[in-house]
Amino acid sequence: MTKASARSRLLAAAREKFYADGIAATGVDGIVESAGVAKMSLYNNFGSKAELVVAYLEARHQEWLDLYSARLEGAETSLDGVLAVVDAYIDDAHAAHARGFRGCGLLNAAAELPAGDPGRRLVAKHKADVEELIRGHLSRMAGEKASRDGAEEISFVLEGAMARAGLEGSDRRLRTAREIIARIVGHL
Amino acid sequence: MTKASARSRLLAAAREKFYADGIAATGVDGIVESAGVAKMSLYNNFGSKAELVVAYLEARHQEWLDLYSARLEGAETSLDGVLAVVDAYIDDAHAAHARGFRGCGLLNAAAELPAGDPGRRLVAKHKADVEELIRGHLSRMAGEKASRDGAEEISFVLEGAMARAGLEGSDRRLRTAREIIARIVGHL
DNA sequence: GGAAGAGTAGACAGATCTGTATAGTTGGAT
DNA sequence: ATCCAACTATACAGATCTGTCTACTCTTCC
Numbered sequence: 001m002t003k004a005s006a007r008s009r010l011l012a013a014a015r016e017k018f019y020a021d022g023i024a025a026t027g028v029d030g031i032v033e034s035a036g037v038a039k040m041s042l043y044n045n046f047g048s049k050a051e052l053v054v055a056y057l058e059a060r061h062q063e064w065l066d067l068y069s070a071r072l073e074g075a076e077t078s079l080d081g082v083l084a085v086v087d088a089y090i091d092d093a094h095a096a097h098a099r100g101f102r103g104c105g106l107l108n109a110a111a112e113l114p115a116g117d118p119g120r121r122l123v124a125k126h127k128a129d130v131e132e133l134i135r136g137h138l139s140r141m142a143g144e145k146a147s148r149d150g151a152e153e154i155s156f157v158l159e160g161a162m163a164r165a166g167l168e169g170s171d172r173r174l175r176t177a178r179e180i181i182a183r184i185v186g187h188l
Numbered sequence: 189m190t191k192a193s194a195r196s197r198l199l200a201a202a203r204e205k206f207y208a209d210g211i212a213a214t215g216v217d218g219i220v221e222s223a224g225v226a227k228m229s230l231y232n233n234f235g236s237k238a239e240l241v242v243a244y245l246e247a248r249h250q251e252w253l254d255l256y257s258a259r260l261e262g263a264e265t266s267l268d269g270v271l272a273v274v275d276a277y278i279d280d281a282h283a284a285h286a287r288g289f290r291g292c293g294l295l296n297a298a299a300e301l302p303a304g305d306p307g308r309r310l311v312a313k314h315k316a317d318v319e320e321l322i323r324g325h326l327s328r329m330a331g332e333k334a335s336r337d338g339a340e341e342i343s344f345v346l347e348g349a350m351a352r353a354g355l356e357g358s359d360r361r362l363r364t365a366r367e368i369i370a371r372i373v374g375h376l
Numbered sequence: 377g378g379a380a381g382a383g384t385a386g387a388c389a390g391a392t393c394t395g396t397a398t399a400g401t402t403g404g405a406t
Numbered sequence: 407a408t409c410c411a412a413c414t415a416t417a418c419a420g421a422t423c424t425g426t427c428t429a430c431t432c433t434t435c436c
Contacts, residue, residue, distance in 0.1 A: 100303030111299035115288035160348030
C-alpha cells in the first residue's frame with residue numbers, strides 16, 4: 001500500500017475545505033497543511049490556486065457522473081433513468097453530509113465566481129448536461145417537444161429542491177422532489 | 189436635495205460589490221472607496237464587515253418584498269398572486285442585470301457562509317417566506333394539502349429556474365418557469 | 377552507482393485584509 | 407455663540423494572503 005500522491009492528497013483536502021468553507025475563504029496554507037504536503041507541491045502540481053479550483057470543479061463533476069453511473073445500472077424504464085439522476089443528487093447530498101451538507105458544491109462555487117468566469121461556464125455546462133441526461137431518458141417514452149419541456153421542468157424542480165435542501169441542511173426537500181418528479185414522468 | 193447619509197451610501201456600494209464579486213472577495217477598503225466615505229464611517233455605522241453583511245442580506249430581503257408588493261397591486265385571482273411572486277423574481281433579475289446578472293443575491297451569499305451561520309438561516313427563512321406566500325395564494329382556490337404541495341413544487345421550479353438563469357446570465361429560464369407555474373396553478 | 381523526478385521544510389517577498397487611533401472639519405439645533 | 411453629532415483624512419498595527427526561492431531527502435529505474 002503505497003502513499004497517495006501529493007496531487008491526490010491536495011485534491012482531497014481542497015474538496016473538503018472548498019465545500020465546507022467556500023473557495024475564497026479557504027487559503028492555500030490551510031489546504032497544504034490539511035493535505036499534509038509541502039506548499040511547493042501545490043504549486044508544482046497546479047501552478048496556482050485558480051487552477052486548483054478548476055481541478056476541484058472538474059473532479060466534482062466527475063464524482064457526480066460516477067454516482068449517476070452507479071445508479072443507472074439496472075435501470076430499464078424512462079422513469080428508472082430519470083430517478084437515477086435524482087438519486088445521484090441524493091447520494092451526493094449524503095456524501096457531503098459528513099461535515100455539514102451545504103447544497104450543490106458546483107452551484108456554491110459558481111456563486112463565488114464573477115460573471116464571465118470559466119468556472120461559471122463549467123458549472124452551467126454541468127447543469128445543462130444533467131438536463132440533457134433527463135431529456136434522453138424521457139425521449140424513449142415521449143415526443144421530442146414533450147421530452148424537452150419535461151426535462152426542463154424536472155431539472156428546475158431538482159435544482160430548486162437541492163438549493164432548499166442545502167439551506168435547511170437536510171435531504172427532505174430532495175426526497176419530496178423525487179416524488180414530484182416521478183409524478184411528472186408518470187403524467188407525460 | 190441633501191447628500192445621502194454615509195450609512196446609505198455604504199449599503200448601496202456594498203450591495204453592488206457583494207452581488208457582483210461575492211462577499212469574501214470584496215474588501216472593506218473597496219466598499220469605502222466606492223461609497224466615497226471615510227473608512228471610519230463604515231465601522232461607526234456597522235461595527236464590522238460581518239454586520240454590514242447582515243445589513244446587506246436584510247436590505248435585499250426587503251428589496252424583494254417591495255418588488256413583490258408592487259406586483260401584487262391589482263392582483264385578484266390566486267393565479268395573479270402566484271404570478272406576482274414569479275414576476276418579483278423576474279424584476280429582481282432585471283434590476284441586477286445592470287452589471288451582470290448572477291442569480292439570486294441571497295442564495296449566492298448563503299453559498300459563501302458556513303453551515304450554521306446566522307446569515308444562512310436568514311436566507312433559508314426568506315425562501316420559506318416565499319413558499320408561504322405562494323401557499324397563501326393557492327389556499328384561496330384549493331384545499332390545504334393541495335395548497336401546501338403545490339406551493340412546494342412551485343417554489344422548487346422558481347428557485348431552480350433562478351439558479352439556471354443566473355448561470356446563463358439570462359432571464360429566459362425564468363420566463364419559461366412562469367409558464368410552467370401558470371400551468372401548475374391551472375391544473376390544481 | 378548514479379541520474380532523474382517527486383516531494384519536503386522553511387524562510388521570505390509583497391500585497392492585501394480587517395480593524396483602530398487620532399486629530400480635524402462641517403452643519404445644524406438650541 | 408456654542409455645543410454636539412456625524413463625518414473626514416490619514417496613518418498604522420497585525421494578521422493573512424498568494425506565490426517564490428533554495429537546499430535537502432527520498433525512491434525508482436537503468
